[in-house]
Amino acid sequence: MAQIIDGKKISQEIKDELKEKVAAYKEKGYEITLAVIQVGNNPASTVYVGNKKKACEYVGIRSLAYELDENITEQELLDLINELNDRDDVNGILVQLPLPKHISEKKVIETINPKKDVDGFHPMNVGALSIGDEGFISCTPYGIIELLKRSDIDIKGKECVVVGRSNIVGKPISMLLIRENGTVTVTHSATRDLKEVTKRADILVAAIGKPRFINADYVKEGVVVIDVGINRDENNKLCGDVDFESVEPLASAITPVPGGVGPMTIAMLMTNCVEAAEKYMIK
Numbered sequence: 701m702a703q704i705i706d707g708k709k710i711s712q713e714i715k716d717e718l719k720e721k722v723a724a725y726k727e728k729g730y731e732i733t734l735a736v737i738q739v740g741n742n743p744a745s746t747v748y749v750g751n752k753k754k755a756c757e758y759v760g761i762r763s764l765a766y767e768l769d770e771n772i773t774e775q776e777l778l779d780l781i782n783e784l785n786d787r788d789d790v791n792g793i794l795v796q797l798p799l800p801k802h803i804s805e806k807k808v809i810e811t812i813n814p815k816k817d818v819d820g821f822h823p824m825n826v827g828a829l830s831i832g833d834e835g836f837i838s839c840t841p842y843g844i845i846e847l848l849k850r851s852d853i854d855i856k857g858k859e860c861v862v863v864g865r866s867n868i869v870g871k872p873i874s875m876l877l878i879r880e881n882g883t884v885t886v887t888h889s890a891t892r893d894l895k896e897v898t899k900r901a902d903i904l905v906a907a908i909g910k911p912r913f914i915n916a917d918y919v920k921e922g923v924v925v926i927d928v929g930i931n932r933d934e935n936n937k938l939c940g941d942v943d944f945e946s947v948e949p950l951a952s953a954i955t956p957v958p959g960g961v962g963p964m965t966i967a968m969l970m971t972n973c974v975e976a977a978e979k980y981m982i983k
């Protein structure tokens with residue numbers, strides 16, 4: 701029987717720890733603020749943004765919500781970001797992605813002051829991560845490391861195999877696993893004999909975006925499985941990139957979907973907001 705890594709419980713613990721910290725800062729007169737910008741009304745984005753605002757409220761972080769019209773110009777959005785960059789009372793800036801086609805995500809991300817980039821998407825922060833410098837770590841990979849640490853799973857010396865090389869999960873989690881002294885292999889759509897590679901894994905991170913892609917044929921006994929996927933199967937049921945039913949009996953630990961990596965992303969966003977305030981505001 702595998703240990704089921706309970707992301708809901710661990711994310712709650714993190715939010716409770718932050719809540720205490722934030723309350724103590726408030727007593728000293730510091731208010732931590734996150735600006736959340738949504739452009740248009742993509743229904744999935746509205747849900748994500750709503751959950752981020754709720755988490756802020758729970759932890760005690762002030763959230764400034766900017767709900768902008770779909771037709772706002774790129775320059776108007778950049779002007780707003782620059783205004784928030786200049787405000788001393790704003791610690792974090794988050795622009796929910798995706799953006800409408802006429803706005804360059806690259807330009808938007810690069811306009812956010814790296815010191816307020818709590819998503820960890822700015823090239824300065826991505827670069828800092830890859831050379832082992834301090835900077836903001838993007839929330840999902842940061843959440844994966846925290847899940848492993850808080851489940852007492854050692855990374856040092858382990859064979860870590862990452863399936864997927866996206867900028868928001870595959871690449872940064874690979875960098876973080878290296879930083880934690882894992883031996884890391886990154887696989888992708890052009891990898892030959894994928895099953896042979898994934899079977900070497902002591903820790904397997906699945907970030908592919910294909911429902912139940914990783915089944916029992918891809919893993920060895922005792923593997924720790926981190927499932928980053930959020931997919932809908934043919935019956936519209938939520939499922940991960942891992943076929944939980946067939947992999948769980950072989951695994952020593954595994955994250956479920958939902959309730960594994962998902963809830964960690966927002967907990968780590970809150971962590972980054974507090975870190976932003978601690979680094980650049982709180983004396």
Ligand code: GUN
Nearest residue numbers: 794795796797798819839
């Ligand atoms: N869209 C989907 N996930 C994310 C995220 O983590 N941050 C932002 N800004 N947009 C997203």
